[in-house]
Amino acid sequence: MKILIKEGRVIDPANNIDKIADILISDGIIEKVSENITANDAEVINAKGKIVAPGLVDMHCHLREPGFEYKETIETGTQSAAMGGITSVACMPNTNPVTDNAAVVGFILAQAQKAGNVNVYPIGAISKGLNGQELSEMGELKKAGAVAVSDDGKPVQSAVLMRHAMEYAAMFDLPVISHCEEMSLVDDGYMNEGNMSTYLGLRGITRAAEEVMVSREIILAQTTNTPVHIAHVSTKGSVELVRHAKAQGVRVTCETCPHYFTLTDKAVDGFNTNAKMNPPLREQEDVDAVIAGIADGTIDAIATDHAPHHVDEKNCEFGYAANGIVGFETLLPLTVTYLVKTGKISINEAIKKMSVNPSGILKINKGTIKAGDAADIVIFDTENQYTIDVDKFVSKSKNSPYNGFEVYGKVEYTIVNGKIIVKQGRMSK
Amino acid sequence: MLKQRKDLLGLKDLSKEEIIHIINTAKEMKAVLGQDFKKTNHLQGKTVVSLFYENSTRTRLSFELAAKYMGANAANISASGSSIQKGETVIDTARTIDAMATDILIMRTNMSGAPHLIAPHVKASVINAGDGMNEHPTQALLDLYTMIEKRGDVSGFKVAIIGDVAHSRVARSNIYGLTKLGAKVYVAGPSTLMPYGIESLGATKCGSVGEAVADADVVMGLRLQLERQKRGLFPTIREYCNFFGIDDDCLKLAKKDALLMHPGPVNRGYELTSSVIDGKQSVIDEQVTNGVAIRMAIMYWLSQGGVI
Numbered sequence: 028m029k030i031l032i033k034e035g036r037v038i039d040p041a042n043n044i045d046k047i048a049d050i051l052i053s054d055g056i057i058e059k060v061s062e063n064i065t066a067n068d069a070e071v072i073n074a075k076g077k078i079v080a081p082g083l084v085d086m087h088c089h090l091r092e093p094g095f096e097y098k099e100t101i102e103t104g105t106q107s108a109a110m111g112g113i114t115s116v117a118c119m120p121n122t123n124p125v126t127d128n129a130a131v132v133g134f135i136l137a138q139a140q141k142a143g144n145v146n147v148y149p150i151g152a153i154s155k156g157l158n159g160q161e162l163s164e165m166g167e168l169k170k171a172g173a174v175a176v177s178d179d180g181k182p183v184q185s186a187v188l189m190r191h192a193m194e195y196a197a198m199f200d201l202p203v204i205s206h207c208e209e210m211s212l213v214d215d216g217y218m219n220e221g222n223m224s225t226y227l228g229l230r231g232i233t234r235a236a237e238e239v240m241v242s243r244e245i246i247l248a249q250t251t252n253t254p255v256h257i258a259h260v261s262t263k264g265s266v267e268l269v270r271h272a273k274a275q276g277v278r279v280t281c282e283t284c285p286h287y288f289t290l291t292d293k294a295v296d297g298f299n300t301n302a303k304m305n306p307p308l309r310e311q312e313d314v315d316a317v318i319a320g321i322a323d324g325t326i327d328a329i330a331t332d333h334a335p336h337h338v339d340e341k342n343c344e345f346g347y348a349a350n351g352i353v354g355f356e357t358l359l360p361l362t363v364t365y366l367v368k369t370g371k372i373s374i375n376e377a378i379k380k381m382s383v384n385p386s387g388i389l390k391i392n393k394g395t396i397k398a399g400d401a402a403d404i405v406i407f408d409t410e411n412q413y414t415i416d417v418d419k420f421v422s423k424s425k426n427s428p429y430n431g432f433e434v435y436g437k438v439e440y441t442i443v444n445g446k447i448i449v450k451q452g453r454m455s456k
Numbered sequence: 457m458l459k460q461r462k463d464l465l466g467l468k469d470l471s472k473e474e475i476i477h478i479i480n481t482a483k484e485m486k487a488v489l490g491q492d493f494k495k496t497n498h499l500q501g502k503t504v505v506s507l508f509y510e511n512s513t514r515t516r517l518s519f520e521l522a523a524k525y526m527g528a529n530a531a532n533i534s535a536s537g538s539s540i541q542k543g544e545t546v547i548d549t550a551r552t553i554d555a556m557a558t559d560i561l562i563m564r565t566n567m568s569g570a571p572h573l574i575a576p577h578v579k580a581s582v583i584n585a586g587d588g589m590n591e592h593p594t595q596a597l598l599d600l601y602t603m604i605e606k607r608g609d610v611s612g613f614k615v616a617i618i619g620d621v622a623h624s625r626v627a628r629s630n631i632y633g634l635t636k637l638g639a640k641v642y643v644a645g646p647s648t649l650m651p652y653g654i655e656s657l658g659a660t661k662c663g664s665v666g667e668a669v670a671d672a673d674v675v676m677g678l679r680l681q682l683e684r685q686k687r688g689l690f691p692t693i694r695e696y697c698n699f700f701g702i703d704d705d706c707l708k709l710a711k712k713d714a715l716l717m718h719p720g721p722v723n724r725g726y727e728l729t730s731s732v733i734d735g736k737q738s739v740i741d742e743q744v745t746n747g748v749a750i751r752m753a754i755m756y757w758l759s760q761g762g763v764i
Binding site: 220226297298342343346347 | 468545546547565567568569570572573587588589590591625628651652653654656657
């Protein structure tokens, strides 16, 4: 089975390539990248005027299986990822049962294999049951296929447990991903503390809740001389802390999500539960700082924090509504529209943040399309505007604040291990 | 200009003209309360249901009597002993009440935005009787009515609101209403009970109670929830009273004829001393009476299509 991608603009930042070229895929592997390739027996994709890039790698998502299949399954989640041009996802361990043991990792990998859409890399729990008390069996998790550890959503409150997690995980070369939230400072809040929370009479969450723990993780990483990755950075202060730490040589990396560079807490007006997420949407100066952090390299990666929820979990009082939004199918268009089209970063830089860098942090050998690599490729269009329609999402859930947004960056093809999963903007099967 | 309004959710989105219209209607309704035969037919044949997720005696009774004085059928549902505790969603509960031919649905909840959530799902007019820390529009309207009744106009007034502004829907609705009518609002209280960016709502934050009260036309105390102390927001009731309680000396800083107001129920001796509660400047009891009149006015107005 051969596929020939003709005359696209091939952007492969890992190999310093940005040129019009053809790509020949043979048996799931990239055989050749060069001009004027011919192959009689190949399925030809005309990519003229389109961008051909390494498939996106989303290092932070929730596939909800096992345990919450009414929100999303590995099958629907990976379809949704493919529709977003994502060829590899790393899924968080807040499943039920929690992904804190080899058996659950094995189950996730088996379900992913069965679904056959995109590569799935489970993230194991830092603590057993995400309880923040005892370390999970990280060695076993790694052996079973986990690529990182995190207590995402239930941040480790004990500083000493986090210290031990960093030291122990480093021994197995497992990245530690920290969702930074000092719960006593959250103080039962559910949106950003600012003029909007006062205006809406909703309990606010101070930025300090995030920043205090970002500081803690940086200091612990420095103390233990181990790496740490900060999840979904949302505040100006967090960006500054990471920037400073990197300058000091601390082994810290971080990610943000499209909602932190496209929306502010004004989106909550009218008690819009689709604008409820954790960390909460902040204010314009935070958005500006996040964009600056992306542009100057402080922020290494853009992830989705894809967090599907059933409509009933959002169609309720704001305070009771579940946190999070679906993000797979809006990652690329929001990044293209709000960062590339606005001139904040180049398209090459955007691909680095969505593919090369997260692969590097997770050490999964993706984000590259040179001969010999597994053929994980996205082909997308940056020239034609289209309107986001949440009802057309293939994700099981539709909880997104972006319905009706006019964007650029429509995914046309997603190829995973040489298999065409998305064809002409639709699921191919 | 013809305006139609189905619901009363807050003062945030009410115009000055609508506020004045409601207050003028309340003046007429108040006359009914003074009659020997306290009954009108303004809401005859209408059904008014109050759905209260929070404990309340005065607001609930005020609405109930207001409805009954105008000839409506009135019923109450409270959080205990209903499907609310059986896990029914607030939208389903509201739709169920609506399906029983309810004309006006009054809602009190600890969740900000809940009345806004149910309003589009029901045919009935929804009246917000207090939602979380967001708004308490009928309270603010009765406060405005009381001020206007006593002083004719509030334009240019200095109104001091003292206490736990952060958690107060009464303070927020009053700030919206008063500023729309041209009054200036000054707030004071423990810094831990001041909301972030209160200035963005149009109020002025004062460093001390004395500063807020100085030369004020109205001094409004807010109810102190005693659990705030347990959450570590202020050290003791004793210290609260010493620095933020309103007593005779404090009230003397205001204008001689300043009105003393409180939304009730008062923690006697905490946020207000007995001598100011029972003093000549206190209009707390009249606020309660006016509360019935204003709720009659609001229900009648909405039943007529919310047109001015």
